[in-house]
Amino acid sequence: xxxxxxxxxxxxxxxxxxxxxxxxxxxxxxxxxxxxxxxxxxxxxxxxxxxxxxxxxxxxxxxxxxxxxxxxxxxxxxxxxxxxxxxxxxxxxxxxxxxxxxxxxxxxxxxxxxxxxxxxxxxxxxxxxxxxxxxxxxxxxxxxxxxxxxxxxxxxxxxxxxxxxxxxxxxxxxxxxxxx
Numbered sequence: 087x088x089x090x091x092x093x094x095x096x097x098x099x100x101x102x103x104x105x106x107x108x109x110x111x112x113x114x115x116x117x118x119x120x121x122x123x124x125x126x127x128x129x130x131x132x133x134x135x136x137x138x139x140x141x142x143x144x145x146x147x148x149x150x151x152x153x154x155x156x157x158x159x160x161x162x163x164x165x166x167x168x169x170x171x172x173x174x175x176x177x178x179x180x181x182x183x184x185x186x187x188x189x190x191x192x193x194x195x196x197x198x199x200x201x202x203x204x205x206x207x208x209x210x211x212x213x214x215x216x217x218x219x220x221x222x223x224x225x226x227x228x229x230x231x232x233x234x235x236x237x238x239x240x241x242x243x244x245x246x247x248x249x250x251x252x253x254x255x256x257x258x259x260x261x262x263x264x265x266x
Contacts, residue, residue: 093148101141108133115189125195128217129188132181180218183234187215193244201232202241208232209245 109130116126146156193199193212199222201208210222210230220237222230 090149094145097141097144097148101137105134105137108137125188125215128184132185132217177218179235180233183238184215184217186238187220187234193242198245200243200245201237202243203236 112126112129112133143160195212195214198211199209201210208222208224208230210224210228212220213223213229214221215234217234219231219233222232224230
């Protein structure tokens with residue numbers, strides 16, 4: 087029993103160290119790419135869930151709980167969760183898109199963007215990027231929640247000090263006979 091206690095403590099300490107390292111890395115990255123503290127908090131929380139879930143599973147295995155029964159229960163749980171996520175795949179894709187937006191994309195909270203959607207183009211300021219959606223505010227004050235996975239699928243222009251995207255200006259020039 088003493089061996090299980092020591093091994094469990096070592097596993098928990100390693101998990102805490104890994105989580106702290108991830109928090110430190112995210113803070114450093116957030117400062118470098120100018121991400122908000124709230125976005126850093128979301129990433130820390132999601133990664134913490136993953137690390138500590140794996141830690142609990144590892145500690146359960148160390149204590150020698152009936153492994154066959156444990157794997158059956160864990161497999162069944164993942165099967166149910168997998169079916170639920172497959173039935174509503176957009177939840178998983180939005181969370182994944184949130185991670186990608188955090189680490190890889192150039193726009194951030196406060197940027198004025200144009201989303202090039204054929205059916206419903208949007209020009210707005212990014213107010214917040216959450217785990218499932220991005221909150222946008224139009225010039226008219228309208229608040230729009232836009233799914234994160236669509237931000238990855240659609241073209242997005244950062245307008246900075248422009249009023250319209252270059253793509254929009256080209257369309258106006260082609261259709262406006264007085265532009266020539």
